[in-house]
Amino acid sequence: MNRRADGHTAWCGRDHRCNLGEHRSDAIVVNIVGHARAVLVRVRTAAGREHAEVRVRVALAPGEIAARRQLAGLLGDLRHTVTRAAIAARPRPRKATR
Secondary structure, three states: OOEOOOOOEOOEOOOOOOOOOOEEEOOEEEEEOOOEEEEEEEEEOOOOOEEEEEEEEEOOOOOHHHHHHHHHHHHHHHHHHHHHHHHHHOOOOOOOOO
16 A cells, blocks of 8 residues: 555645545646546545546537537447446456466
């Protein structure tokens, strides 16, 4: 574990964001002015499990059909991203030693 003597991790924001035994990093923000914004925060729960919290805000097209098309594409992309991250987090099988 990457924990310091004060109980915080090296990446922890060390302020009001840490509560109930949870540790949170400073936010990483990607901002495309007028179009989209994403905010990522690394979190370690009181149980020691680590997560990434991601919030995304995307400007939608003014027409209903185009907006729905954007939402469908966004959901598909998010599903792919979450699946890829979940697969990467799985422990790899050990190679048999001879």
